[in-house]
Amino acid sequence: xxxxxxxxxxxxxxxxxxxxxxxxxxxxxxxxxxxxxxxxxxxxxxxxxxxxxxxxxxxxxxxxxxxxxxxxxxxxxxxxxxxxxxxxxxxxxxxxxxxxxxxxxxxxxxxxxxxxxxxxxxxxxxxxxxxxxxx
Numbered sequence: 266x267x268x269x270x271x272x273x274x275x276x277x278x279x280x281x282x283x284x285x286x287x288x289x290x291x292x293x294x295x296x297x298x299x300x301x302x303x304x305x306x307x308x309x310x311x312x313x314x315x316x317x318x319x320x321x322x323x324x325x326x327x328x329x330x331x332x333x334x335x336x337x338x339x340x341x342x343x344x345x346x347x348x349x350x351x352x353x354x355x356x357x358x359x360x361x362x363x364x365x366x367x368x369x370x371x372x373x374x375x376x377x378x379x380x381x382x383x384x385x386x387x388x389x390x391x392x393x394x395x396x397x398x399x400x
Contacts, residue, residue: 273390274359276380280370282397287366288314290397299361301330304351307337307368331360337368345379356388363389 277294279287284307291303292314303315319330333355335347348365355363367373373394380389 271359271388273388274356274361274363275392276363276365276389277392277395278370278373278376279364279366279395279397280373282399284308284366284368285314286397286399290395291315291364291366292318294364294395295330296362301362301364302333302355302360303331303364303366304333304335304348304355305366306335308334331355352385359388364395 279291281287282290284305288305295301295318305315315330315332319332333351335351367376377391379385380391
C-alpha cells in the first residue's frame with residue numbers, strides 16, 4: 266500500500282486597496298477547474314464579488330470556491346489564533362489554491378515568516394503577493 270504524497274497548497278497573500286478591490290483581484294486570479302479557498306480579513310464593504318461567484322458555482326461541483334471570513338485585526342498579532350484554527354481546519358481537506366486577503370498589510374513580513382514555519386512550511390507554498398492599488 267502506498268500513501269499519496271501531499272503537495273503544498275499554493276498560497277497568495279492579497280493586500281492593498283479596499284476589500285472590494287482585493288476581492289475583485291482575487292476573482293480575476295481564480296483558475297477555472299481548481300478548488301479554491303479564500304480567507305478574507307475584515308468586513309465586506311457591500312460589494313460581494315466573491316460571495317456572488319461562490320453562489321454561482323454549485324456546491325456539488327468538484328471545484329468549489331470556499332469563502333471564510335475572519336474578523337478584522339492583525340492576522341499575525343491579535344488574529345493569530347483565529348487564523349491558525351481556520352487554516353488547520355481548511356488544510357484537513359486542502360484546496361488546490363488558497364488566497365488570504367489582508368485588511369492591513371503592515372505586518373505582512375511577520376505573517377509570511379509565520380506561514381513558512383512548521384507545520385505550514387510543508388503544507389503551504391507561498392507564491393508572490395498580489396498587491397492591489399486603490400482606485
